[in-house]
Amino acid sequence: MLLIKCPYCEESRPELEFHYEGEAHIARPLDPTTVSDEEWAEFLYVRSNSLGPHRERWRHLYGCGRFFNAVRDTRTDKFIITYRQGEFPDHDSVEESRR
């Protein structure tokens, strides 16, 4: 079971309190009327499925109830960093947290 640090509660809690919400930072197209079928398919169904650091959303469902983001290494399942909505730690600061 994973131990996950909620960036709002600022506490590490067991995975059972959390719900995984899929890959993070996938923006809905701004103007749906101009989007082609291929672009819809990309938005709805295609995911990076990264081997290694993976940006993903979690929800502290049985805690504060809030959504947040995380970078987790999918090879080891180890969380590198968790961060609040609206934030986006760049590659360098993610690497910094890993050390």
Next chain:
Amino acid sequence: MSDFSILALLRHTLSNHQNWREQWRSPTPKPNYDVVIIGGGGHGLATAYYLAKNHRPLRIAVLEKGWIGGGNTGRNTTIIRSNYLWEASANLYDHALKLWANLSRELNYNVMFSPRGVMMLAHSIHDEQIFNRHIHANQLAGVDNEWLTPQQAKRFCPVLDINPNRRYPIRGAALQRRGGVARHDAVAWGYARAADRLGVDIIQNCEVIDIEKGADGAVRAVETNRGRIEAGRVGVVAAGNTSVVMGMAGVRIPIETYPLQALVSEPVKPIFPCVVMSNTVHAYISQSSKGELVIGASTDQYVSYSQTGGLHITSHALEAVNEMFPMFRRLRMLRTWGGRVDVTVDRSPIIGKTPVPGLFVNCGWGTGGFKATPGSGHVFAATIANDEPHHLATPFALSRFVTGEFIDEAAAAAVSH
């Protein structure tokens, strides 16, 4: 290499079984092949076998980064059935089931296919209605599936407790008699041996690190840790690693990779005559020929390549099994392990061509690919050889994610994942 037979067994007894030939060669990779299959699991080896057997003479290689059958082929719960809801799926899985029936003879290798029946338990009116819908859909599609009363279910599987006062009473069951189990390792070994005899090069410890395209955009070669190999056509059958391999060719695939766990108990005497699944309680269980109870757990909730999962997932599976069969409460678990399953949104596989000419993909089998091994290999081989999807594979094209023509089997999974 001689066929396996009783006479061969007797002959080798005379030399203390010291002179059996290797089952397949370990060739060094040639600089070029007509077809390169990436992934030496059951599906990849079956693809190579049917390519060599059914189509014009081709020089074929299977590249496996580890050892053959070391991925999901050797990690699944070996259940075989074809009672899927939609006709496209029922046709594909039933095609596989028909090939299973004669597979040991065809490969001259005992894959221990045992059509002992797959029974799905109904615990509620909802279950009854859903199962009967499946049964009717299956019967219209020409796939056997029948409804059993609790008494009939108990006759078929005597360890069931059909007391109506249980927490999860058994109100009936759907039974596919032709379903069952097979020996998973033997499937990989049997296909490898048979493909090798037809001239296929099976190259283990050979990891593909890049896919090279020519000026025309078509696939030209694969770069591996054992050198560059030119290929006329490339088939990717890499299950949970498909996104990584296809990424090398610049193709994004609508799958995500999740951990899926299973476990076996210590071996006990024969007690469990068939496969039993209960979606409501979320357990499925069968007994291997060695006597171990084979139990499947759920997927974890997050994307992962770690081949391990949370202990609470396996605990939940055991709680469910004990709820159904309290007699197993004191049975000790021998091993537990995880695999990487490649899941699509409609829980159906992706088989066919890709935007890159000469590059083909067979993935997305998710939590239930083992049962399809022969059929998957057969239709994928035809797709590669003819550069045109086999008619059973046509509905499973990558393009369905754009057209929206999904084959939604999410509700048809025997145990929801």
